[in-house]
Amino acid sequence: MRGGWSGSGDGASFAAVGMSSSSGRMFGRSGREVIVGSVVRWRIITPFVRHFNKCRNEFDQLRSAGAHEIDATARASMARLQIPSTNFRNTMFNLRQSSAIFLLAAPLYAFAQSDEALLAEAKAADEAYWKAYNSCDFAALDALTAEDVEFYHDIGGVTNGRAALTASVRKNICGDPNLAIRRVAADKEVRMFPLRRGAQLYGVLVTGRHEFTHARSGAPAAKMGEARFTTLWLRKDNRWQMERVMSYDHQALAQANTSQAITLSDAQLDSYTGSYAAKMQPVFVFKRIEGALSVDVGGRPVTLYPKSPTTFFLKERDIEVEFKPAADGKSSGFVVRENGRQVDEGKRL
Numbered sequence: 287m288r289g290g291w292s293g294s295g296d297g298a299s300f301a302a303v304g305m306s307s308s309s310g311r312m313f314g315r316s317g318r319e320v321i322v323g324s325v326v327r328w329r330i331i332t333p334f335v336r337h338f339n340k341c342r343n344e345f346d347q348l349r350s351a352g353a354h355e356i357d358a359t360a361r362a363s364m365a366r367l368q369i370p371s372t373n374f375r376n377t378m379f380n381l382r383q384s385s386a387i388f389l390l391a392a393p394l395y396a397f398a399q400s401d402e403a404l405l406a407e408a409k410a411a412d413e414a415y416w417k418a419y420n421s422c423d424f425a426a427l428d429a430l431t432a433e434d435v436e437f438y439h440d441i442g443g444v445t446n447g448r449a450a451l452t453a454s455v456r457k458n459i460c461g462d463p464n465l466a467i468r469r470v471a472a473d474k475e476v477r478m479f480p481l482r483r484g485a486q487l488y489g490v491l492v493t494g495r496h497e498f499t500h501a502r503s504g505a506p507a508a509k510m511g512e513a514r515f516t517t518l519w520l521r522k523d524n525r526w527q528m529e530r531v532m533s534y535d536h537q538a539l540a541q542a543n544t545s546q547a548i549t550l551s552d553a554q555l556d557s558y559t560g561s562y563a564a565k566m567q568p569v570f571v572f573k574r575i576e577g578a579l580s581v582d583v584g585g586r587p588v589t590l591y592p593k594s595p596t597t598f599f600l601k602e603r604d605i606e607v608e609f610k611p612a613a614d615g616k617s618s619g620f621v622v623r624e625n626g627r628q629v630d631e632g633k634r635l
Contacts (some may be wrong), residue, residue: 401487405478408490408519411526420468422460427452432520432527440513440534441584442566462627466501471515489529492517496533500625510625512537543606545599547591549577554595557612562620564632 411430418426428448437445437454445451459467476494480487493516501507518530555574562570566583572590573580579590579598590598590607596617597608605624609617622630 401480404487404521405480405490408492408521408526409478411519411528412492412517415528416469416471419455419459422456424452424456427455430526430528432522432529435528436530438530438532438534441536458629464503465625465627466507468499468501468507469496470499471496487521489518489520490526492519502626543599543601543604545591545593545606547578547599548593550592550595555579555592557615558598558609558617558620560616561635562632563635564622564630566622566630569635570632 415427415430417423418430431448431451433448435446435448435451437451439445445454472495476492479491479493481489481491493514495512495514497512498510499507500510513533513536515534516530516532517528519526520529552574555577558579559572559574562572564570570581570583575589578592581588581590588600591601593599593606596611597606599606603624604626605622607620607622609620611617616634619631619633621628622632
């Protein structure tokens with residue numbers, strides 16, 4: 287990530303100072319004077335750009351010594367270069383003009399350098415958070431998360447507050463000691479956008495795509511899905527904290543479920559139909575369709591096939607829904623498992 291100021295080189299911008307667009311000559315002077323002026327400019331201005339603080343102090347010391355001393359020194363140099371005295375004022379004018387331009391540009395350079403340092407801090411904070419996420423370092427997660435953080439998930443809903451977000455990671459990401467879940471950002475797609483209030487950099491938006499892998503009991507990690515993300519980092523009290531997170535456009539990898547469907551009676555299927563409240567979305571409504579169940583998930587119809595009298599599965603993905611036995615003809619709730627791990631549960635309304 288580069289800063290907001292860019293240049294074309296140490297002295298490139300000064301080469302055009304005083305050039306006439308119509309004639310290409312510098313204030314109408316001869317070619318010899320142009321060359322001499324360029325030499326003087328190169329020999330004096332370039333060190334200003336490369337060693338700003340040192341040369342600025344030297345310039346101030348020369349100026350405080352008196353204009354007549356500067357002029358005397360410059361006149362002696364001009365005499366050695368055989369520059370006519372009538373052109374001395376033009377030469378000094380161009381030199382002072384170039385110096386003035388540099389002094390005006392110097393704050394922009396310092397501003398860019400400051401922004402680069404702060405952006406590097408924000409990037410380091412973002413990387414540290416996801417490292418803690420992958421290693422289940424809850425103390426580190428809390429340290430990098432704002433107390434009033436808000437996390438928006440296009441399937442799981444909204445999580446408010448630092449305590450709730452860390453608890454969600456503890457349960458859903460780190461809850462199974464035999465399952466290692468990892469989040470990895472696609473480096474080539476990650477972008478950082480600085481947010482400013484005037485000249486002050488107060489925040490950074492980090493956007494991109496991330497992938498999730500699962501590894502069970504020492505088995506090789508397998509990519510399970512991907513999504514896009516946007517994270518808002520704000521700088522408060524000289525440190526960066528994560529304020530808002532959005533994870534959306536989730537795309538699961540198509541992993542076929544190899545279970546075999548069995549046949550259930552209409553009465554058995556009807557014992558599971560109806561409305562249920564769950565965490566993934568407020569209400570799931572199950573309906574009977576031709577020997578199976580149908581339910582809308584995120585606005586999309588999903589078909590569940592019976593694997594046993596109480597368990598149903600998706601053919602497209604390794605997801606199963608296990609209903610509680612129907613004691614009075616209607617099941618009281620269900621549990622959702624993905625790749626053998628519980629991801630949601632519902633209760634009949």
